[in-house]
Amino acid sequence: MKVGSRLEILLRQGKFVATAELGPPKSADLELIKKKASILRGYADAVNITDNQTAIVRVSSIAAGKIALDEGLEPIIQMTCRDKNRLAMQGDVLGAYILGLKNLLCLSGDHQSFGNHPQAKNVYDLDSIQLVNMVRDMRDKKVFECGEEIKNTKKSEILEPRMFIGVAANPFGDPFEFRVVRLAKKIKAGADFVQTQCIFDLPKFKRYMEMVTDQGLHEKVSILAGVMPVKSFRVLQYMKNNVAGMSIPDELIRRMKAAEDPKAEGVKICVEFIQQVREIPGIHGVHIMAVEWEAIVPSIVQQAGLYPRPDVQ
Helix, strand or coil, rough: CCCCCCHHHHHHHCCCEEEECCCCCCCCCHHHHHHHHHHHCCCCCEEEEECHHCCCCCCCCHHHHHHHHHCCEEEEEEEEEECCCCHHHHHHHHHHHHCCCCEEEEEEECCCHHHHCCCCCCCCCCCCCHHHHHHHHHHHHCEEECCCECCCCCCCCCCCCCCCCEEEEECCCCCCCEEEEEHHHHHCCCCCCCEECCCCHHHHHHHHHHHHHHHHHHHHHHHHHCCCCCCCCCHHHHHHHHCCCCCHHHHHHHHHHHHHHCCCCCCHHHHHHHHHHCCCCEEEEEECCCCCCHHHHHHHHHCCCCCCCEEEE
């Protein structure tokens, strides 16, 4: 056991986990964070706290994560390379750990041109693989990125931040064969778990997982398949035409377009995908990305047969 977080324990026990997302508000609205936490509590084993998602200013992931923790959730703090250099990142890792946060998802981050401060400078002092390696070394080698030992100066005891380290993976980008190569690099750098991009093209995802299992990568890391409930065919159409690295079959768009109740159909599709990816060798759980639609997560979890969630033994 590397950290002892709820997420790690359940994965080590071989449970099929379910994670979700909590998007912090674009204001200092404490009650909104608590409200979202109350919706997700009991329906997700851990919850991603996004870090200025889509490059839009929001409450910090660490602050929101601490509130979520106090509200009975297990947070997964996101950290992007876009906004911080290695000094700030390491300081935030220490701060998050002191506050009781034990899971960290290392991301590159959406480009600032997509957000509400397109004139902002991006940082990218490190890329996501280097970030994983740095956090792993802080935990396992007890050193900062510069090689200096992490110490408690009063007691001369080493007090390292112990984080369960996650990464994202996009199984659908081009070149397709390189997707598994990049995943292998993240695992070598120190990734403990993976959350994939949302899946809409199941046959292509199955081919990806065949390559993953052929290389034995599923035995080195826990893989959570990403799923997303959508509210209309226009959402799928937009992602297909405007979001790089997405694979969305036309038949899925036609199905959503023909639905009498698009939201209900979107949930039905999401549930179907959960049930199907659960049967794919090498999958250890699902990550439900209900962007700003946290209220639908309990229904998805129940319909997919994932409720109640398991207790930590």
